Amino acid sequence: MQDGHSFIAARPAPVQAPSLDQLFSRTAARRPEAQALVDPADKERVTGQPPRRLSYAEADVAVARLAAYFVEVGLPSGAIVAVQLPNTVEAVVTILAAMRAGLSVALLPQLWRQAELSDAINRIRARALVTMSRIDGVDHADLAMNAAAEAFSVRQVFSFGDNTPEGSVPLDYITFDEDRTPHLPDRGAERTSLITFDVLPDGLRAVPRTQAQVIAGGLAVMLDADIPAGTRIMSATMPSSFAGICASMVTWLLSGGRLALHHPFETDVLLSQIAHDRCALLVAPAPLALRLGETGAFADLPQLNQVIGLWRAPEQAATSSSWTYARSFIDLYAFGEAGLFAVPRDGEGTPAPVAPGARPLQGQGSAGVACEVFISDHGTVGMRGAMVPLAAYAAQRSSDLLLTRDKPDHVDTGYAARLDRRNGAICITAPPSGVLNVGGYRFLTNDLNTWAQRLPQGGMLTALPDRISGHRLAGRASDNARARAALAQLGLNPLMVEAFRERS
Known part of the structure; x- marks a missing residue:
């Protein structure tokens, strides 16, 4: 690697x-x-x-x-x-x-x-x-x-x-x-x-x-x-x-x-x-x-x-x-x-409470837990269980999402959460810090800033909150067509390139 x-x-x-x-x-x-x-x-x-x-x-x-x-x-x-x-x-x-x-x-x-x-x-x-x-x-x-x-x-x-x-x-x-x-x-x-x-x-x-x-x-x-x-x-x-x-x-x-x-x-x-x-x-x-x-x-x-x-x-x-x-x-x-x-969803069609704890695979014992969901010591959603790839996240540095132990027993997803005092359910409140989600495609905020610096003087590339896709990218340049061509030539994906599409 x-x-x-x-x-x-x-x-x-x-x-x-x-x-x-x-x-x-x-x-x-x-x-x-x-x-x-x-x-x-x-x-x-x-x-x-x-x-x-x-x-x-x-x-x-x-x-x-x-x-x-x-x-x-x-x-x-x-x-x-x-x-x-x-x-x-x-x-x-x-x-x-x-x-x-x-x-x-x-x-x-x-x-x-x-x-x-x-x-x-x-x-x-x-x-x-x-x-x-x-x-x-x-x-x-x-x-x-x-x-x-x-x-x-x-x-x-x-x-x-x-x-x-x-x-x-x-x-x-x-x-x-x-x-x-x-x-x-x-x-x-x-x-x-x-x-x-x-x-x-x-x-x-x-x-x-x-x-x-x-x-x-x-x-x-x-x-x-x-x-x-x-x-x-x-x-x-x-x-x-x-x-x-x-x-x-x-x-x-x-x-x-x-x-x-x-x-x-x-x-x-x-x-x-x-x-x-x-x-x-x-x-x-x-x-x-x-x-x-x-x-x-x-x-x-x-x-x-x-x-x-x-x-x-x-x-x-x-x-x-x-x-x-x-x-x-x-x-x-x-x-x-x-x-x-x-x-x-419940009978009224609204999202049901997310109860903390194990989600077992039907017909299996405790070894068959598909995943267990809880709030970590960092106030974020933690997960462990049969589907969770602990080894893939074990190499993260202490400043990253994983709770650092010699043998980690869970992955800290980085999603901020709290317990609802009324029903004890997990309330997910915010995405991981420093990571942008655009319709399922995740970017680092720092990477977005780095690419924005490649734009001509006066150009801007930013992420805006979006109710449908989490975030959406928006760009501004004195010549949008030229900015699109430059980003495409750098090999960037169309979410960044099309942030500079012409708008009526």
Whole structure:
């Protein structure tokens, strides 16, 4: 790792614990003809590729082909594959294929550009990078090639889609069209890990988890939300975070149902997808779901029984609007990449109190606690339990979020909180100091100031509070077009670049 950080690998999962791929394979063997994965209806607009609908048998073949190819090109067992893909079938197939091939998977946010991609890839020493040729009009294959050129560890760049650049290996034919189903020897898929990225006061941090920890997160969502087996799920959350993966892909694997994907956000497309696929559960950012509820958008969707609203700014949940529909709404609180928990709303549609203490996995003893939530000695939300990756945060300095001990027993999330004297519930009052959250993408305040200094004289870049996304970026320059071009050339993500868009 660079910048004085050492990468702490996740401990191997117990041999008897199922892997994500084993959960998938069991359903594929039991229900091969059932539909498993459904692409966004507007996928052609997003990626230029027609949407796919895969049965479990078809998805299993695609996973097997891609896994075998990863082995054939020389990726060793335990190597890390970085994945930057949209919310499409390719993302799910790639994650399962990499794990079946004995590889660990690092999830990269879609809005990351060259500067952030290069930093993250160098930190984890990824051996390969998988992306899509174009996403929402952006040439991601070219971004991947440029980022890989700055990372000594990367040996291969793979890309789905058309018109892949020279040096990038196209994957569509290998995964979906090749006329073979190869045999792949067991490479210990249960020992691989899933890596996401968090932003802490000391900067970007890779957060590896064993598959057992990932499954514990998915179980927490499934059990707290009381999701029945075989549920048809519509996911409008990006596959680039622990909360996004647990609420969509892992709950799908655990329930053995159907996972329909929506690439955020085209409201009309989302609603038509839910109706067409008769989805019973919607997973979406909580502010978006509540706003759709207020407009009556769900009135003509009788099959929709549950909505899981993901709060990436959990301090905003308590003051959110009420849910007025008879169908249930579950608040899913995500604390960066440290952990999550779900709480169904009360009978009046308002957020239920968050009680401190353990949240056990159903049918297990004290060793099966998905997570325990409490207020730390610093007056912040602390978490521990089966899903919480203590090792990933153990290297933090004493001034950082973790309560410093030789053997830490919890992660301090940094979210300020207090106990309600009336009911003893945890009230989350503020986000971590020095960290900005823009729609799920976290920045350091200092980094924002550093980039602002690159602007011409008189230029300004700042973060403003926003009720929907936590914060929003706003910029001002004498020549906005020139400022946008300069920031894009530096490899910054579009949240910063578009802060200088022209306003009427």
